[in-house]
Structures are given as structure tokens and as C-alpha cells.
Amino acid sequence: MNIFDRKINFDALLKFSHITPSTQQHLKKVYASFALCMFVAAAGAYVHVVTHFIQAGLLSALGSLGLMIWLMTTPHSHETEQKRLGLLAGFAFLTGVGLGPALEFCIAINPSIIPTAFMGTAMIFTCFTLSALYARRRSYLFLGGILMSAMSLMLLSSLGNLFFGSIWLFQANLYLGLMVMCGFVLFDTQLIIEKAENGDKDYIWHCVDLFLDFVTLFRKLMMILAMNEKDKKKEKK
Template structure:
């Protein structure tokens, strides 16, 4: 049989039979909020980098933390839905503002790093998300303990590196951290599915998990690419 004569059923490719219809609807809300958060974060980055407004890492950190605490303290009820979406947008905005220093560094080295890193992040996120969605339920939940342990070790190593100042240790931290965040995309996606199947339909808070994964991967990818580009420029001289 000729391969070109075969009909590919794209609807079947997008069918997740092991996930209930209510959970699939929940995931649509989560990813819709996620897409909006990316747009709002882009606006925050634009305000910081282009308009030179809200400069300073403390402002973005305080704003993000404040919005996160506000969101956590606001109950998940129908009456609070619009309010919580507004808080989520505020969190995304300040997260975008927080990307300013990394974006400015990339612009100074090579502006093409930013779109390349974004496309790379989008591809990584999409591939790992689809892997989690198509995989058997709970198959990646075992990663939770491992990822948190490695994350704790990375935190300790970063604190040690503040005193040591090792470039090699910093590079290892960035590359291992990138792998850890890829694992978190698998873990968080399946955890959201499991929570939704158990009746937790807080799509706003579930969006926060995936949004943080994406932003962290994007930031680490930008820094890694900037470091590599800087080394290439030194070799050319």
C-alpha cells in the first residue's frame, strides 16, 4: 500500500481517551489562561525593557510575590473567578517585568537569542506537555520527589557559588536546572490531570504551575545561549 494514499486522522491524534471529558474541558481552561499569561508577561517585559519603566529586580520580585500570596489567600469560588483571573494577570505581568535583566543581557550580546530561546522553550514545553498528556495516568508522578531533591541540591549549590564564584559550577547549575524544569513540565501536567480527576478544578492555580515552568525554562535557555554566544565571540577575537 502506498504511504501517500493513507488518510491520517488528526482528530484521533488529539483524542485522550484515558482522560475524562470534564478533565479535558478543565485542561482547555488551564491552557487558555496560560496563553493569556504569556501575552501579559510579554507586555510586562516590554514595559521594563523598551519603556524603561518598573526597573529593578526588587519591584518585580515584590510584585510577583504579593500577587502570589493574594491569589493563594483568595478562595476558589464562582464569585471570585474574575478577581482571581485579574490577580493571575498581575502575577504574569510582574513575572514578565522580572525577565528584564535577562532580556537586556541578551540584547547586549545578540538580540536574536531572545526569539530563538522563546521558540526553543515553546518546543520543549509542547513536547513534554504532549508526552505527559499521552502517557498513562500517574506514570510521571514518581518524578516529584526526585525533582524536588535535585532542586534542593541546586539551591544549595547556588548559595555555595555565591562564595566560590565558579563559572563551571554556574554552567552546571543552569544545564541541570533546565533538565529539572523539563521534568517539572511532565510532573505538573500529570499532577493537574490527577487533581482534576479527583475534583480539583481550580484552573487558575493550575495555570500558575505551568506558567512558572515555562518562564523558568525560557530564562535558563536565554542565559545558556547568551553564555555560549559570549564564549564564541571571545574565541573569534
């Protein structure tokens, strides 16, 4: 028997029997909106890098927060769908602009950090998303409490590090944050499925959760690569 004659059934690989057809349609909308956010955020980041607007980091953070609150308080309905998509696009654009200072920092060290970090983030996000989609329903929802506790610990250590100025604590927060965000991809994906199964079809707001997970993953991985690159340059000197 020739093992190379075996055919892989890709249709079977893409079937999620434990997810209802309506929820699968909902997920398609979520990820289509996510793709839109990625494109718009990339445009926002490009605008910042080209214009070199120094205050863009603070202003974009305030603007994106305002748009997120506006989006959250706008009721989900067919009549408000176009408006909420516009708010989502604006939020994604300003989030991309907010990445500008970190991008410029990495470009100054080594421009190759950015595509490397993006490809790494895309691979991590895809792997953990597929793990959540193929896993049994609710199997990762227990992570919620653990992840929030870890986030609280990281926040406290970051505030404390403002006084200590420890580079080791800063790096530990980066690596721990990367692991925590991987957990959030699992948790948020299964939470979206569970919400959709229970009738919550707000795909725009569900997209925000995944988009923030991706951006945070990208930012942390980018900073880790930048720190490692700086250390390599110091060793060469």
C-alpha cells in the first residue's frame, strides 16, 4: 500500500460538529470584521510612521477609548449596524496609530523586527484560535479567573516597577504577558462561541475582543524581539 496515495479530506478538517450552523455563520462575520480591523489598523500605523506625529500615542489612545465606549453603548440592531461598523473602523484606525511609537522604536533598532513579530503573532493567534475552535465547548472557560488574576498581578508589578526601575521585572512582565494573551485567545474564542450559542450575535463587539488580543500579542512580541536585538548589539560592542 502506497501511503502517498492517501487523500486528505480538507472539508472534514474544517467541520466543527459541536458548533451549530448559526454560530458558524456568526464566526464568519466576526473574522471578516477582524480582517477589516487588521487592514484599517495597518493603515493607521502607516500614517503615524509617515507623519511622525509625536503626540499621536496619547491622542490616539484617548480617541480609541472614546470610540470603544461609544461602540459599547450603541445598541446592536440592524438599523445601527453600519454606524457600529464605522465606529469599529475608527477604533481600529486609532489603535493602529497608537502602535506608531512602538513601531518607530523597533524600526530604529532593526526594521526586520516588525514583519517577524507580525508573522509570529499571526501564527500564535491562528494556532490558539484553532485549538479553541476544535476543543470541546466550555473546555477553556475556566481560564477566565486565572487570566484576570494574572493581569492584576502584572498591573501591580508594573506600577511597582515605576519606583524600582528593574529591567528584569519589565522583561518578566513582557514574557508573562505574552503567555497570558495566548490564554485570552483561547478564552475569548470559546466565550464568543458560548455567547453566540446563547443568542448573543453581536459580531462587531465580539470582533473587538479578538482584535485587542491580537494587537496586545503583537505589541508584546515586538517589544521582546526589540529587547533581544538591543542585547545582541550590546554584546557585539
